[in-house]
Amino acid sequence: MRSFVGWTLLPQRAVHQLSSPKYFYAVSRIISPWFALGFLVCATYGLISGLLFAPPDYQQGHGFRIIYVHVPAAFLSLIIYVVMASASAVGLIFRVKLAYMLAKSCAPLGASFTLIALVTGSIWGKPMWGTWWVWDARLTSELILLFLYLGYMSLGLSCEDSKKADSLSAWLAIIGVINIPIIHFSVNWWYTLHQGTTLSLTKPAIAPSMLWPLLAMIGAFFCYFMWVLLIRTRTEILTRERQCQWVKGLGIRD
Amino acid sequence: MAVTRKRRFALIVFFVGGIGLIAGLVLFALRQNVDWFYMPTEIRQGKAPMGKSLRVGGLVVKGSVVREPGSLFVRFTLSDRSEQIVVEFKGSLPDLFREGQGIIAIGKLDERGIIVASQVLAKHDENYMPPQIKNGL
Numbered sequence: 001m002r003s004f005v006g007w008t009l010l011p012q013r014a015v016h017q018l019s020s021p022k023y024f025y026a027v028s029r030i031i032s033p034w035f036a037l038g039f040l041v042c043a044t045y046g047l048i049s050g051l052l053f054a055p056p057d058y059q060q061g062h063g064f065r066i067i068y069v070h071v072p073a074a075f076l077s078l079i080i081y082v083v084m085a086s087a088s089a090v091g092l093i094f095r096v097k098l099a100y101m102l103a104k105s106c107a108p109l110g111a112s113f114t115l116i117a118l119v120t121g122s123i124w125g126k127p128m129w130g131t132w133w134v135w136d137a138r139l140t141s142e143l144i145l146l147f148l149y150l151g152y153m154s155l156g157l158s159c160e161d162s163k164k165a166d167s168l169s170a171w172l173a174i175i176g177v178i179n180i181p182i183i184h185f186s187v188n189w190w191y192t193l194h195q196g197t198t199l200s201l202t203k204p205a206i207a208p209s210m211l212w213p214l215l216a217m218i219g220a221f222f223c224y225f226m227w228v229l230l231i232r233t234r235t236e237i238l239t240r241e242r243q244c245q246w247v248k249g250l251g252i253r254d
Numbered sequence: 255m256a257v258t259r260k261r262r263f264a265l266i267v268f269f270v271g272g273i274g275l276i277a278g279l280v281l282f283a284l285r286q287n288v289d290w291f292y293m294p295t296e297i298r299q300g301k302a303p304m305g306k307s308l309r310v311g312g313l314v315v316k317g318s319v320v321r322e323p324g325s326l327f328v329r330f331t332l333s334d335r336s337e338q339i340v341v342e343f344k345g346s347l348p349d350l351f352r353e354g355q356g357i358i359a360i361g362k363l364d365e366r367g368i369i370v371a372s373q374v375l376a377k378h379d380e381n382y383m384p385p386q387i388k389n390g391l
Contacts, residue, residue: 055384059350064382093262130348130375136290174266178274182281189281191289191311193358198380206382 019096021237022246028230035227042220050213057210066124068213071199072221074117077145078180080110080225084152085177088170098233100166101240103173104156105232109225111149118142129193137186138194141179148176162240291358294332294339297369304363310339311358311377319353332357332369343371350376 017023050068057064084106091099121139122132133139152169159165187196198205199214206214241247281288291309292302302308312332319330327344341359351357356379361371 058388196380
């Protein structure tokens with residue numbers, strides 16, 4: 001009975017422990033190199049097989065290979081937003097400082113991936129569609145995502161009081177999450193120039209020889225995100241907790 | 255969860271739900287404006303304005319592409335499988351323009367019921383495959 005109680009308490013205690021900045025700082029140091037390794041392995045396989053060995057597309061020829069940057073960047077731009085909004089919600093509901101630090105560290109990464117998705121999409125659009133940009137539902141909603149990230153970042157910077165900045169920007173992140181399903185389903189709900197979804201769990205509309213490098217590149221981008229997120233959060237922890245005894249004990253000089 | 259946490263959680267659900275509902279209603283009301291192009295059927299039903307710039311999308315009907323020798327003038331028919339509309343265009347076509355391909359023409363509807371296009375864009379589909387597989391199908 002005692003051991004049973006111990007087991008049920010274990011995850012709760014682990015979560016509680018992990019939400020302490022000091023503990024997270026120590027654990028993330030051990031985890032983050034594994035994401036760096038995952039990024040290197042996936043990116044090496046994905047880039048080599050995608051750019052050199054995957055067959056050209058029956059319509060777009062070699063030009064389709066920009067998919068190996070565009071789709072992972074667009075995918076991550078959505079995933080990161082969901083992570084950022086979830087962390088913001090945890091911060092608001094449970095008043096966990098670490099959650100705010102994680103959310104804040106997500107924003108520049110998400111904004112970068114969104115910008116990469118927009119720019120590579122534009123470069124892809126010119127030769128295939130015949131235009132750099134159109135105001136269809138998919139492209140417009142992805143541009144709004146970039147503005148949401150930038151708004152989140154500037155709102156955090158505009159407040160002197162860091163607690164107020166945290167909760168204000170958290171609200172923006174949470175409300176902006178409405179845009180995520182709009183981006184994803186825009187190609188189904190409305191007539192757009194952008195084509196429908198290629199990747200699906202049941203029936204991907206892409207040949208397996210082209211699909212595997214794409215999945216590897218998505219894995220690579222995800223590992224990169226996790227790697228840099230942990231590094232950024234560690235820096236954020238040190239900055240915010242610099243007055244704490246445990247940080248002073250680390251012996252880091254400015 | 256403690257009462258204050260439950261209250262904060264409810265507040266977030268309420269706000270996101272409320273603003274989501276507003277966004278949904280606005281987008282539903284404006285759905286015609288959010289659509290980036292008209293289908294030939296909608297134009298035949300008179301939903302598209304005459305003499306104003308509009309976009310029409312459809313598949314290029316096989317065997318309908320007529321080019322005028324010695325110029326860039328081209329005429330083709332767009333279909334959405336139930337209705338068809340003729341498009342006239344003078345200019346360079348995108349690389350992916352071909353019969354059976356999804357195309358969006360930007361131009362004006364004239365009295366003859368023909369779209370006089372100023373720009374033609376290619377809309378490719380979500381399928382990617384090697385040429386050998388395509389030939390085998």
